[in-house]
Amino acid sequence: MERTLSIIKPDGVKKNIIGEIIKRFEDNNIKIIAMKKIQLTKTQAQGFYAVHKERPFFDSLTSFMTSGPIVVMILKGENVIAENRKLMGATNFKEAEQGTIRRDFATDIEKNVVHGSDAPETALFEIGYFFNAMEIVG
Ligand code: GDP
16 A cells, blocks of 8 residues: 655645545545645645756746645545646646546646645655644544
8 A cells, every 4th residue: 555645736726626526536436535624835835846846947937836725635545646636637738638637727837736745755755744643643
């Protein structure tokens, strides 16, 4: 069993599709073992996306991520890092497969509804960024 961090970004929360996204996880036998709704500060967003700090879109991305509440979750399941990335679809929703979350709901390459860890090391870092052991059940 593997764990990954999922975020419903501010655009997803504003579009009222928290339930829709969670349903896709549950329909695919993915368990939610921690969840909370929070609003990031700019510093917290910059820390989370530190690997992207040299990218031209870093400032825009971190502003967007602080623009409203987000829902952060730890997902658990077999091969869940890759499974979640498959359900999310490609970063650019125009390249994402039909039926993926981003293809169905993204606005543009930045406002793409969801985040998901891309590897076991990033999942570990990202889970620890948002949750402590007492907040994780299951
Ligand atoms: P992900 O793993 O699919 O989320 O993609 P990345 O790690 O490459 O990028 C992180 C996030 O930055 C993406 O989910 C988008 O919200 C945003 N992003 C990626 N590429 C671009 C871009 O070219 N322009 C802008 N404005 N945002 C981008």
